[in-house]
Amino acid sequence: MARYDSIICDLGDVLFSWSPPTSNTIPPKTLREIFSSATWFEYEKGRISQETCYDRLGHELSLNPADIHRVVEDSCASLKWDRNLANFFQELKDKNRGALHIFAMSNISQPDYDALRNISADMDWSFFDGIFTSFAAGRRKPDLGFYRYTLSQANLDPSRTIFIDDKLENVLSARSQGLYGLVYRDFTELKQSLLNLLGNPVLRGQEYLKKNAGCLTSECAGLAIQENFAQLLILDMTNDRENGTSFPATELIMIKGNGKLTTTEFPCDLDTTSLGLTVIRAKEEVAASTMDEMLMYVNEDGIVQTYFDHTRPRIDPVVCVNVLSLFYSYGRGNEMNQTLEWVYQVLLHRAYLQGSRYYETAESFLFFLYRFIGGCDNPVTHSRFYPLLKERVMERIGTEGDGLALAMRLIVCNFTDVKNDIDLQTLRGLQREDGGWDTGLIYKYGSSGLSIRNRGLTTVMAIHAIQRSNFASSSL
Incomplete structure (x- = not known):
């Protein structure tokens, strides 16, 4: 029997990649500050509205909230899903004949998640057995509560679960809860790692x-x-x-x-x-x-x-x-x-x-x-x-x-x-x-x-x- 029966995969910068939009008002460095700010984290946890988030960020960074809204929308519009990885996940499920379950776990707000689903309408999301978001959990990675929430909701045994994320701190938290953590770098490396973990x-x-x-x-x-x-x-x-x-x-x-x-x-x-x-x-x-x-x-x-x-x-x-x-x-x-x-x-x-x-x-x-x-x-x-x-x-x-x-x-x-x-x-x-x-x-x-x-x-x-x-x- 295979040691692992479940995979939890991040969405952003793993299954999806994005390009910082060109903007005369908000440079890429400032955009990264927005996405790593405590206010944005509160927004991803569903604790504040989109409007409140943009207003607070405008005040904190001396920016026009409308400009923030626009550049975030442009960032979402640049998202592209990795067909190779999506197809590989489906192949893994088909090969394991119901013995493998795949879930998504993402730090994302409700509006941005809705936009993501609309942008990737041509992607078959059915290989996911469940999708867990920070706005639904009220917690975000690397908060341990988000991992416990996901494991509980999906009824997963952490010792039989593989966790994939592009950020080391998120993988570290997953490992601390007993999951097998993989830091995502590229598709080729991930494919080899999963074949080795799941195959004979x-x-x-x-x-x-x-x-x-x-x-x-x-x-x-x-x-x-x-x-x-x-x-x-x-x-x-x-x-x-x-x-x-x-x-x-x-x-x-x-x-x-x-x-x-x-x-x-x-x-x-x-x-x-x-x-x-x-x-x-x-x-x-x-x-x-x-x-x-x-x-x-x-x-x-x-x-x-x-x-x-x-x-x-x-x-x-x-x-x-x-x-x-x-x-x-x-x-x-x-x-x-x-x-x-x-x-x-x-x-x-x-x-x-x-x-x-x-x-x-x-x-x-x-x-x-x-x-x-x-x-x-x-x-x-x-x-x-x-x-x-x-x-x-x-x-x-x-x-x-x-x-x-x-x-x-x-x-x-x-x-x-x-x-x-x-x-x-x-x-x-x-x-x-x-x-x-x-x-x-x-x-x-x-x-x-x-x-x-x-x-x-x-x-x-x-x-x-x-x-x-x-x-x-x-x-x-």
Whole structure:
């Protein structure tokens, strides 16, 4: 069941926009003073008549009341309703089949409301289930009484109601009464926010993946990058082998074909090879010979290197974790003791916080470490790493990150039984109108630092994170 069943929307500067009229007698600055004056507020509350309002304002601002009347009428005449937003509201109601109710709540006087309805006679107001005005309530936003009046009259549960207004102070008051507040900036942003709040993020994400099956290509600096690593992760997370991607049985190269933005001949790497052999689960003899070869690429400290290339003696903690996953999954973890110890020291001393040579974020290290620990059947190794991994991921909650980093963090939180509603809400808010998430930072070229991204992987990770978080919540 959707969390929200009602929307309360402001009229002026949300559904309707207006232009300050050109006037030789009352400049726009003075007009704004009129609309923000205590006298005008009394008028909007229905406590004084239009004539009294204009007379008082004329006295307060040394203006001719007739001029005030004229410029207010001209302002009303300039009002235009947002067809896109009105149509979107109707689409939301149609899609939710009676389960969603939409209301208007506006600071407006009786005469101005009547004028507004006349001006927008071509607009279908029927998508509103109720319209609440300050003149009828005798209160105006941000007065708390107006919100209580509206909630009571419409019989709404504030915890299941979304409030939309262009003024922060009005949204703040709504939030203080338990409503979910959105500050309106533009239609595009509002549409995405409402789709995220009212839609099912998992189903929308899955629909995006279905529409883009076979096209979830990575990119770097605006260029499409044909590579194996992200595709293997997508396969690992979805178990969907119908995306047209095939992999060799032995050593796997990260970049397929001629390298782009890097050396033309990109060497095979232990990272992608390890991931491939654990995801695809190669035959024992193939895995054994590959691991034997990997042991030839260990440095003087006993730490396994990144490439099958002695001229590139690089080490990276995330690569090490993925190699550990391979060796432990085939019962050969004891051959990687020094690499295991280094990975533990990286975790213990938070050496991963700014990413690594090949990986962009701290979450990459934590995620692949979770993947290693989660698949490790060695109780000593598990009991040594698990408590510290839990402590380290708790430290990351609420820190800034893109969709991929947040999804990775949430997956690790779920694995370690850490509740993380903060990042879950942020991740859900990043879902785009088409159901996918924007490209997240995966890894980078070590020499240039250019980042490789994949929107499909971010979406797959986000779906998995939300599914597991929802499952954990429903199991409490």
